[in-house]
Amino acid sequence: MRDRVTIEGVDVSPDHFIGGRRVASAETFETRCPFDWDRKLADVSRGDAATAALAVEAATAAFPGWAATGAAERGAVLHRLADLIEANIARLAIIECMDMAMLHESLRLRVIARGALNFRNYADIAAGYTERTWSSRGTANRVIRMPAGPAVIITPWNAPFMLSTWKCAPALAAGNTVILKPAEWSPLSASLLADLIEQAGFPPGVFNIVQGFGRDLGMALVSDPRVKRISFTGSVPTARVIGKAAAENIVPFTAELGGKSPLLVFADADIDAAAKKAAGQYDDSGQVCMAGTRIIVEDSVREPFLEKFNAYADAHVMGDSRDPATTMSALIHPDHAARVLGFIDRARAAGDTIARGGYAAGGNFIAPTLIVPRSNASEVVQNEVFGPVLTFQTFAGEEEGIALANSTAYGLSGIIYTGNAVRAERIGRAVRGGTVWVNTFLVRDLTAPFGGIGISGIGREGGDYALDFHSDLKTLQILEGSVG
Numbered sequence: 001m002r003d004r005v006t007i008e009g010v011d012v013s014p015d016h017f018i019g020g021r022r023v024a025s026a027e028t029f030e031t032r033c034p035f036d037w038d039r040k041l042a043d044v045s046r047g048d049a050a051t052a053a054l055a056v057e058a059a060t061a062a063f064p065g066w067a068a069t070g071a072a073e074r075g076a077v078l079h080r081l082a083d084l085i086e087a088n089i090a091r092l093a094i095i096e097c098m099d100m101a102m103l104h105e106s107l108r109l110r111v112i113a114r115g116a117l118n119f120r121n122y123a124d125i126a127a128g129y130t131e132r133t134w135s136s137r138g139t140a141n142r143v144i145r146m147p148a149g150p151a152v153i154i155t156p157w158n159a160p161f162m163l164s165t166w167k168c169a170p171a172l173a174a175g176n177t178v179i180l181k182p183a184e185w186s187p188l189s190a191s192l193l194a195d196l197i198e199q200a201g202f203p204p205g206v207f208n209i210v211q212g213f214g215r216d217l218g219m220a221l222v223s224d225p226r227v228k229r230i231s232f233t234g235s236v237p238t239a240r241v242i243g244k245a246a247a248e249n250i251v252p253f254t255a256e257l258g259g260k261s262p263l264l265v266f267a268d269a270d271i272d273a274a275a276k277k278a279a280g281q282y283d284d285s286g287q288v289c290m291a292g293t294r295i296i297v298e299d300s301v302r303e304p305f306l307e308k309f310n311a312y313a314d315a316h317v318m319g320d321s322r323d324p325a326t327t328m329s330a331l332i333h334p335d336h337a338a339r340v341l342g343f344i345d346r347a348r349a350a351g352d353t354i355a356r357g358g359y360a361a362g363g364n365f366i367a368p369t370l371i372v373p374r375s376n377a378s379e380v381v382q383n384e385v386f387g388p389v390l391t392f393q394t395f396a397g398e399e400e401g402i403a404l405a406n407s408t409a410y411g412l413s414g415i416i417y418t419g420n421a422v423r424a425e426r427i428g429r430a431v432r433g434g435t436v437w438v439n440t441f442l443v444r445d446l447t448a449p450f451g452g453i454g455i456s457g458i459g460r461e462g463g464d465y466a467l468d469f470h471s472d473l474k475t476l477q478i479l480e481g482s483v484g
């Protein structure tokens, strides 16, 4: 076991959490602070195939006991974990802030609490599940949800705490054991979560957390035939690789992937609200899968929209994520910043117009950038950038607006601004996306389905959808009148 490291007064273990105890690897990897890149936060245990095997073994051994525990009893443990998360909001918020550069205020006030809510929500939905029963063709039919087995959960580096809790909660509530592998660029909040898992009273091996890279540790986890569910959030190229491993073992696999979502503004909308929300797409430096990165505005309101948009974009303050005055922090890693700048450079070279920003702003910071593409086929319109880079296009008439909105291979979400109820319904149905918001953004009901269309993903998370995914569904049919 390695010594715990202290970051901003919070001590974190750099090790894995397997079978209810800390396990160290001989090799380590560094994690650094995105907004102060010279600052190393920790040398974290770097898992490999042997670590994966150990974790799957622990999860496999713990599965029968956890699966046999009733949903209400499992729910009680999940509620205890939620209590502990709420009691540790300050510690989790500062660690996530330092490791991923999400804004401290938003973590402290909202995001970490949502992690607790994820566990409460699934504890309650699973405990309240009633088996569907009906009579047909002379038989009594019943749908039974059976826990499936060890589940591997693989998460990306953005919003790591929120996403990890969102994905692990349904697996655990359904009676599966879990091996969580957070991303290598922001592993620390998961390590802090492991302390809370231990305190919450999960039986050893039910909830395991391993740290390391995708190509060795991740690959070994998703390829292990003892794993019965794979739940992945991340990029399209990685989903293709993991999907092949899942296919090899015939294991159900969900993929929550990238987006290139439209933010469609009609002339009848509240233009100020729309412009404010559009400039809000720079929040978290645009490292948000659901972000409405393609701003598509009706011709007739182009000028008033841009005037307001620019005013809101100008008001963004780049800086230290701990500072409440900061509204936009650094990108996660220099490699990612270089990738984002590559999109901007290629757009410029290809003849797209850089209407604002378009430059590195020191360290891992990139100025909020707006690009007017020369055509809808521009790379920056068609591909996810995952940085503070928005495109601006205009349309004349609903048909063209919808055509532009639906013109990429992605379909994660959509944002529409209109003041007309009939149009809200019509365009809301027409825009391709797993979630479409009208006159708002990011508001979620945790029981609603969440997922992508097209290359934005496979499967749905949220409410019963995730519980079904994490279960083997059985139809039990008993001949009526045949049993006393």
Ligand code: NAD
Pocket: 154, 155, 156, 157, 158, 163, 181, 182, 183, 184, 212, 213, 214, 215, 217, 218, 219, 220, 222, 233, 234, 235, 236, 237, 238, 239, 241, 242, 256, 257, 258, 259, 288, 289, 290, 384, 386, 412, 452, 456, 457
């Ligand atoms: P990524 O695909 O590079 O990595 C995601 C995770 O997969 C990491 O933990 C990584 O270590 C692991 N991984 C990589 N190769 C693997 C392999 N061969 N086997 C097993 N695991 C492997 O993605 P990223 O750069 O960390 O995240 C950003 C992407 O995630 C963006 O595309 C973003 O849109 C997407 N995202 C989607 C959602 C959603 O809900 N749809 C939410 C957040 C982020």
